[in-house]
Amino acid sequence: MKILVVSQYFWPESFRINDLALALKEKGHDVTVLTGMPNYPAGKVYDGYTWWSKRRDYMDGVPIVRVPLFARRESKGWQLALNYLSFVFFACLLAPWMLRKQSFDVVFTFEVSPVTVGIPAILMANLKSAKHFFWVQDLWPETLSATGAVQSPKILSTVGRLVRWIYKHCDTILVQSKGFIKPAVAAGAEEEKVHYFPNWAEVLYQPITLPSDAKEREEVPNDGFVAMFAGNLGSAQSLETIVDAAKQLKDENIYWVFLGDGRRRDWLEKEVSDKNLTKVKVLGRKAMETMPAYFSLADVMLVTLRDDPVMATTIPGKVQSYLACGKPMIGALNGSGMEVIQASKAGYCVHSGATQDFSDAVLRMSRMSEDELESMGKAAREYYLAHFDREYLVQKLEQQMQESLS
Numbered sequence: 337m338k339i340l341v342v343s344q345y346f347w348p349e350s351f352r353i354n355d356l357a358l359a360l361k362e363k364g365h366d367v368t369v370l371t372g373m374p375n376y377p378a379g380k381v382y383d384g385y386t387w388w389s390k391r392r393d394y395m396d397g398v399p400i401v402r403v404p405l406f407a408r409r410e411s412k413g414w415q416l417a418l419n420y421l422s423f424v425f426f427a428c429l430l431a432p433w434m435l436r437k438q439s440f441d442v443v444f445t446f447e448v449s450p451v452t453v454g455i456p457a458i459l460m461a462n463l464k465s466a467k468h469f470f471w472v473q474d475l476w477p478e479t480l481s482a483t484g485a486v487q488s489p490k491i492l493s494t495v496g497r498l499v500r501w502i503y504k505h506c507d508t509i510l511v512q513s514k515g516f517i518k519p520a521v522a523a524g525a526e527e528e529k530v531h532y533f534p535n536w537a538e539v540l541y542q543p544i545t546l547p548s549d550a551k552e553r554e555e556v557p558n559d560g561f562v563a564m565f566a567g568n569l570g571s572a573q574s575l576e577t578i579v580d581a582a583k584q585l586k587d588e589n590i591y592w593v594f595l596g597d598g599r600r601r602d603w604l605e606k607e608v609s610d611k612n613l614t615k616v617k618v619l620g621r622k623a624m625e626t627m628p629a630y631f632s633l634a635d636v637m638l639v640t641l642r643d644d645p646v647m648a649t650t651i652p653g654k655v656q657s658y659l660a661c662g663k664p665m666i667g668a669l670n671g672s673g674m675e676v677i678q679a680s681k682a683g684y685c686v687h688s689g690a691t692q693d694f695s696d697a698v699l700r701m702s703r704m705s706e707d708e709l710e711s712m713g714k715a716a717r718e719y720y721l722a723h724f725d726r727e728y729l730v731q732k733l734e735q736q737m738q739e740s741l742s
Contacts, residue, residue, distance in 0.1 A: 515649030
């Protein structure tokens, strides 16, 4: 099959769509990617990229067509709106010309916010008479409201109408969580078009034993129990839950390590300084390839989300990464994410925002034996292989695409 992947974000930005594009190529399909200039999460266009350079790029043999966009900068509301709309404008304007000599059987849209990525995808699907697959990672307009990004009922209503229009122009709608199915149908998706298609973790996410001289060991404390959070440091992640737990347990031999970057990193570092949380380490963003190494140095991985009905429908992508690496975890989240953690028997999960329960869970796990922690880690890996195996999921998608063309 000839497949056009449309995503506002792509390599060298770290998103799961990178791995899916490679997986489809590995299966012999002709994959091309339409994306923008990389600028996530720091908000600055990556070194070596400009509006007019590297318009055509490659990732491990996958051709990439890039269009200009305005960078996210400090991710203020107007800056994000300009970022989203500029990608739509330039993709609709330039992609038909840049891809004029190519034909496609399938246009595959990776919809992590913003949902507006569906607009140029629909245009290309129509121009190329291709089937349109739309993979929903974030529910709009619900996510806008839940994160506080948009409060205006008028804007939310307008976005809702846009979502309905996009869903109407999809042949297949894939959702990363079963909790997304009802909201997607309520937002205008035809129920028979909606299918559960979860995230997985890249192949590199596996249990590893780190050499004694590995440089990662220099950054992570080794004289206590290590609780590690990895991923975006944003408003949806309820970082307060972890900071409050760290404050409550500051006299325990527990270290708290944050890997990642995002809009609330400055807030996090100020909280650590103001509260004199000497056992909290903010290491910043690290290359994805190093994540299993850092994970291997943690005793438990952390995942938290805000207490919001929309957040309860999602499974944070880090959950699959933690499971794949065979790591015990403690969650403070509701709904679908909680169900996965509990079903996997990989650790504990409390409700979003339940700081005391979260603190108690960390303290309880810090007092477990190595055998108990190892048993949880094995359960995590087994659950991952049974429910989120990459090969099985990609094969399932491939079959759906082929059936849509028959």
